Amino acid sequence: MKLRQVGEFGLIQRIERLARHIHGSAVALGIGDDAALLRAKAGEDIAVTSDAFVEGVHFRFDHESPRTAGRRALAATLSDLAAMGARPLGFTLSLSVAPDREVDRVLAVVKGGLEVAAEHACPLVGGNVAASESFELHLTALGAVTRGRALGRAGGRPGDHLFLSGPVGRSALERARGRVKHVPEPRIALGRALAWTGRVSACIDVSDGVLADLAHLCRASGVGARLRVPELPRPVGFEAACRRAGREPEELLLAGGEDYELLFSVRGSAPIDLPPELAATTSLVPVGVLARGGLEVVGGQGGVADSGRESGGWRHF
Template identity: 50%
Template sequence: MVIGIGDDAAVLRPRAGEDVVVSTDAMVEGVHFRFENQSCRNIGRRALVANLSDLAAMAARPLGFTLALAAPAELSLRRVDDLLAGLLIEAAEYACPLVGGNVSAARETSLTLTVIGAVARGRALTRGGARAGDRLCVTGRLGAAALALAKTARTGARIRQLPTPRLHAGAVLARISAVTACIDISDGLLADAGHLLASRGLAASIDRAAVPRPARFAAACARLAIDPDRLLLEGGEDYELLFAVRGATPSISTLRRRLGIEVSEIGRVVPAGAAAGDSVAPGWRHF
């Protein structure tokens, strides 16, 4: 950051030989969050995590972010302070300073963030390179965010769960030549696999049993009378990375060691037509 808050605009300076990576995302009260469901601090943290996750999926390192906050006049200063405090916790954690923003009146509260990052020139990890036969892998575990949301809906318990943006993992994946495509899972595994593959005439065959889940997940789902598969396959906001790997190497254990986190192989990329056929083992979900 060369010039931060206080001038007409911020000035950021990537290193020589880097590309600039930009992403923006809005979190709207009543659509993406409710004040009754979680603390303002958690809402703020989640807003930056969601945006940092998009940088992670591109293998970019954060440079800074801007915030456009819209809120009704009656939103208390306490809530505004807590939202900001949450944002700044994650900003400090991931070296992504708040470099500017604005505040405006609105009917409901929303936080629109724009994150700016940098990646070695031409080295951004994209959604674009998958081919039939590639292995599909995910970082971490899925379903925790959807389970927390379901629990809140049923019991009124506040959401404390918070995902982790996989910035380090994304940066490492970009240096592995066998990794052909990557996306962060914000909308749910099936939806985001579709975003990764559908426009290329491809589909995913996913082994449900191999989809990594939190400890005691089945029991927690049973208590809430929820189908665990639905949360695993369709639940959003886990912000793990879904990526395609060409060939048998690197192995899952090598990927785990290099990324420093859990990695699981959950299926394969197949031609869109083939996913409807019988060539795929039973228990695999086709779409």
């Protein structure tokens, strides 16, 4: 069935039905009014983040299933809340899509996104549907973080140690092969735990690529960094898989993007204490140090890192 046959309200009704089971403790008034009402706790700040997912730019149905596309969209949006140390409160979805699209395909994308939202208790609280030539999802997620505890990009100081929360390069490798199956996990629980340690001076999620995102962090903090390429965590068998795909491993490690691990700097050299359930599943890998001066990539082959300084990572325009 085509979208034009069910109409705008038919589509909205179907999305509402799919989203109904996701409950959030912060929702005072959900879908169905002119605006939703969300309730943060006393002493919390609200974190707000927006993302766009455009067919042909951020997802392609010949590379991935509608479900994977939807899951990746939500994961990317929630990852920005994770990078702030925020707990999700809810999200809105504005959908632009052509009337001759199949309803089932559109709903499969939405369903994929709602799976990830459910995993993080982040209910859909509103949105919009519009007719458009291109298929686009515009997501806005809201979170809450204890006042004064939010992780930001700007607090890094020379001497702080840099950590990555998990392997990078896998999403880029899948894109290079034209077959995207992996959906990174937004590091919500880890971000909240890091915020509570009070020792994380700066944090960013790896969406554009390690090098580009480290450059964002360094610029915001007014520092440089030494990044040690050999220590970057990577998937098992990564080098061989890259070569089979005709790609340089170092390029995908440094400039790949869409890994949604957290890259963060820590004050002092004491180990970071994580809650036991997180400590059991997460290894925080030291990958470098913040420093005075520029961004230095050490231990790599050189070529990629040099060009990476100027042009590495995902460029939006």
